[in-house]
Amino acid sequence: MAILIVEDNPTNAMIIKHLARKVTHEEIVVETDGGAALALCHGRVFTMLIVDNMLPGMSGLQFVKAVRLMQRYDDVPIVMVTADHEPRLRAEAVATGVTDFLTKPVEAVAFRKLVADHLGGVPADMVAAR
Template identity: 75%
Template sequence: MAVLIVEDNPTNAMIIKHLAKKVTSKEIKVAGDGNTALMLCHTESFEILIVDYQLPGMSGLQFVKAVRLMDRYCDTPVVMVTADDQPRLCEEAKAAGVTDFLRKPVEAVAFRKLLADHLGAEAVHPELRSA
């Protein structure tokens, strides 16, 4: 299994991918929009999805709702990355199936800990879970 990052900003995608590589040796794929990410989810299995809230064409929430309709993704952790800190968004996202949130700009230690927590024993650096 692999990690999927759904992020339209190439710089943000590169940063998140770099941080993820510090936690896991799994393959990390990046999709620049929700439609591409959905196609990948239909053909591959991902262990965790890291999804930007604002995406072109389809919002991160729309993507999460669509991917949660797929049996193989009903229990997959979904981390939403957003600069928006409105409580309403948090409620809507949780209702759509988002597991956790990260605020932009992404803080490296918090991101690595969150990813390690979700990957569990498969994390490259399990000590990050207690960091």
């Protein structure tokens, strides 16, 4: 199985990928464009989606809405990671189908715990130790 990170900033994508690797051995795929990421989701099922909101082509919210229309993604956790701190965005994201919401800059321990909790494979005490 694999995790899909949809993030157009290469530095942010690298940081998120590095943090996720601390708690999973799953393949991690990075896509910089929402439309291309949506095409990937049509072709395969990811175990988790980590999505920025500000993307070229379509917003993270538009991406989530489109993914949630695919029945095979009904139970797949989607984490939105964005620099936008507006409470309105958080509410809209949850209403759209986002499972969890983190703001940038990402706090490493909280991010690793969130990923581990959703993947169900790494106890919280191991997350802090990695």
